Amino acid sequence: MTTYGRVARAVTAAGYPLSARAAGWALRNSPEGVPWHRVVNAEGALSAELSGNCEPGRQRALLAREGVPFDERGRVRLDRCLFEPADADAFFFPDGTACTAD
Secondary structure, eight states: OEEHHHHHHHHHHTTOOOOHHHHHHHHHTOOTTOOGGGEEOTTSOOOGGGGTSSOTTHHHHHHHHTTOOBOTTSOBOHHHHOOOOSSTTEEEOTTSOEEEOO
């Protein structure tokens, strides 16, 4: 799990300035196979349904199937599952290839 802001900071650090909103737009328009459902807002709230491109309950169902914990307000427990890469300069793609920011 990560947040739109963290995605934006990682892409910006790689030399491509990006806002959290732009990260959301990119995920909303990403090709099949990109794990868009694993990105939430900074408070752990699910935002995909707000875009109109995701049917109600789909993001939560996908996350629940993966065992992602939620709090009593339905927010992802980021304190238990926020992705913290060991190498902040490495970005991995679905096919397993990596792109490192130089």
